[in-house]
Amino acid sequence: MCTLTVDCYQTAIESTVQLAIAKIFNNLLYYAAACCIPLLVLQQEKNISLVKQQQQMDQQQQKIEHLQHNAAVANALHDSTTEALSYIVIASEQISNKSTSIQSDLYHHIQENALKALAGTRDAIRTLSADTESDTPDVYPARTLTENNVSRLLHEEQTSLINLGFRGDVAYQGTFGHAPSKKSMAITALLIKELFANILRHADPNLPYTIFMIITDEHIIIHESNTSASQQTNFIFPHSGYGIHHFRQQIENIGGTLHTNQEDNNWLFYTKIPY
DSSP: OHHHHHHHHHHHHHHHHHHHHHHHHHHHHHHHHHHHHHHHHHHHHHHHHHHHHHHHHHHHHHHHHHHHHHHHHHHHHIIIIIHHHHHHHHHHHHHHTTSOHHHHHHHHHHHHHHHHHHHHHHHHHHHHHTTOTTTOOOOOOSSOOOTTSHHHHHHHHHHHHHHTTOOEEEEEEEOOSSOOOHHHHHHHHHHHHHHHHHHHHHBOTTSOEEEEEEEOSSEEEEEEEEEBOSSOOSSOOOOOSOSHHHHHHHHHHTTOEEEEEEETTEEEEEEEEEO
16 A cells, blocks of 8 residues: 555656646747747848848949940040031031132031031930939040040140131140049040030130140149130030039049139139049
């Protein structure tokens, strides 16, 4: 009887221990699940958030590439087309003044069509560059300036003005202290063409202009001055808004400066471009 009671007691204790262990194990499983499930949900939410962020980054990159493409096309149009059309307009005006009435009518017809083409080109430039003001992507023109062709570009632009009766002094001095960046040289190339084009459109051909370009160890410095024509021509050049304001923004974005001043008919320009 005693033995039976002891055995029963031991059996009861063992059962109680097993039940306690089972309960503890169940509690552990419950708490583990209670802890892990929120962590798994949180991790899943993080994964979803990362996917959305990557999608947004991809969309932003696509937008930037689109803006870069449009701005590059606008650069190319401005660099290669508008100056040439302006040249045709002014050349036609000069030739028509020295021609017979029939020839004069023909040259005026050429002039009118060149002006239409110029207006259309500038409309295209405005459309392509309309969304780039705030983003200011890095873009480069079709023709990028190099250390070896600076003087050649200056000579080409000066020759074009000479052929239309403009006279001025163009000087270039200094050497690059190190290899210039592609962006700085691209901006400089477009700026040189813009300065000569502005002389063509706005300066008095009977008075001299000056363009001095100086290369220091760290900067490209350009001084330009001319006298604005007191009498405007019979035509008005359309504007793209892609001129000095655009270059000021681009140059300041890379740490440079650009200043202009207009006193009476005297136009002064100065820029300092880090390279």
